[in-house]
Amino acid sequence: MSKFYITNSIPYVNAQPHIGHALEFIQSDVVNRYQRLLGNDVFYLCGSDENAIKNVQAAEKAGMDIQSFIDEHAKEFQDLADALNIHFDIFQKGSDQSHHKASQKLWELCEKNGDIYKKSYKGLYCVGCEEFKSSSDLDENGECFEHPGKSLEEVEEENYFFKLSKYQDFLLELIESNTYEVVPEFRKNEVTSFIKTGLEDFSISRSNRRAKNWGVPVPGDPEQRIYVWFDALNIYQSGIGFGDDEDTYSKWWPANLHVVGKGIIRFHAVYWPAILQSAGLKLPKKLFVHEYFTVNGQKMSKTLGNVINPLDMIKKYGADALRYYCLAKISPFQDGDFSEEKLVEAYNSDLANGLGNLVARVAKLAENNKLIFEDQPLAIDPDVINFSEKFQFNNALESQWQEIAKADRLLNEQKPWNLPREEAVSVIKDLIQKIRLISFSIQPFLPITSKNILKQFSGEIKSQSPLFPRIV
C-alpha cells in the first residue's frame, strides 16, 4: 500500500458550477476511487480560488460583501460534489487564514532563494473597469469593449516578479524526461514547445489598489498582495498542512496527480514546478489534462444561455447516469459534446437496456430458482486497470459493457429457464459471478450502482425494481 495524493483543480468561485465542473469532478473522483480500490492510502483535495480580483468585482456587482459571496459560491461547488457522491478529504478555501500563512511561507522560501525581485509593470488601465487590460481585451480602436470612447491610461507600478527564466532548462528536462509527466502526450508537447520559445519572469504581486485590498499580503510589504497564480496553486499544499502541520504535509506531499482542464495547463506544468523548485520543495509526479464540454455542439457561454446546470441533470436522471455519460460517452482527451438528448440515449441503451436489464433478468431467474449465492472473490478486470492507469475511462467502461453483452448472449444461448433446476442453477450462478465482477470493476465509475448490484447479488437473491427505469 502506498500513499496517493490527488488534486482536483481549484474552481474559480465567481459563478455557479456548470457541467464542465461536473466533468472534472467526476474524472478526478474515478481516479480517487480507483486508487482506493487498489488499496492505496489516498488523499483527495479540492478547494476554491478565492483571492482573485474578479471575485471582488463579481461580489460588488451582486451587491454582497466579498466573503459571503465567496462562501456562497464555494458552497455550491461542494453541493455539486455531494450530489455526485464525491467526497473530498478536504475542501481548502483560499480565503482561509491557514492558506494565507502557507502562501506567505512559500513566498519567503522563494525569496530566500533569490527568485523574487521588484520591477515596474507598465500597463493600460481602464478607469471605467478599474483594471488593467491586455491588448486582447481591446477593440480595434484600442479601447475597452465596455467603455468605448474612453482612452486607456498608461499606468506604471512596482510589482514583485518571479524568476521563471532561471528555470527554463530545468523545466524542459523535467517535462521531457517525464519526471513530471504531462498526459496526454500532445499536451506535453505543447508545454515543451512553450518552454523552448523562452520563458519570461512573471508578476506575482499587485498593489493594494489593483487588488482592492483583497488577497494575501506580501510578507514584509503591506502595500502589495500576492497575485493569483503564486497563491492559488499553493492551495494544493495548504490543504495538507503546509506551513502549519508538517507531519501531515510530509505524509502527502508531493502530489501524485494534479487533474486540470486544458485552459490552465501552463500554470501547472511550468509555473508551479518552477515555484516549488525555487522553494526547495518536492515536485508533483503527474498532470492529467482533460478537455472541455460543448453543449449541443456549441461552446458554453452565458450570452448564448446554453450553460447546463449539472444539478438539474442529476435530479432528473441520477448521479450515476451523469457520471456514466461523462466517463463513457466522451473521450477524455478531446472536447466532448453534452446534450440532454444524448444523455437520455446513453441512459436507455446502456444503463436501462444494458446493465439494468441484465441484472433484472438474472435476478428474476435466481429468485425463481430460490437461489442462495455464496460470495466468491472479486477482482478488478485487467482491462479496467489497464485503461484506468491511462485515464481512458471511456475504454475502461466499454470493456465492461462488452462483458455485459457477452453475458446477455450467454443467457440467450443457455436458456436456463428451459433447463432442469440443477443445471439452471449452475448457469445462473456463473452469470451472477460475472455480473458481480463487472459491478466490482465499475465501482470507481458508478459507485452507487455498483454497491446496489453487489448487495442484491449476495445471499438470497430477489428480483427488485429496475436500477435504471427506461425513459420514454
Next chain:
RNA sequence: GGCAGGAUGGCUCAGUCGGUUAGAGCACGGCAUUCAUAACGCCGAGGUCGUGGGUUCGAUCCCCACUCCUGCUACCA
C-alpha cells in the same frame, strides 16, 4: 503568421507499418421472443474514408497543394 492535431456511414469513434467485400456502438428497418425495463438475441439497409494533384501494378492509409475545424503562441483565470 508560426507550431501541433484533426476532417471515415444520421451521430460518436476505431482502423489500415499501401493490397481481394473499410469496422464497432448508438439511432433506423425486419425476424424471433419472455428469464428481463416493448428490454435481450439474430438479420439488414447505410460510407466515391474533406478537395485537387502525385508516387505505385494498386492509396482511405505515403508525398505536395488547398479548404475547414481545434489547441498553443505568457502576466483574465
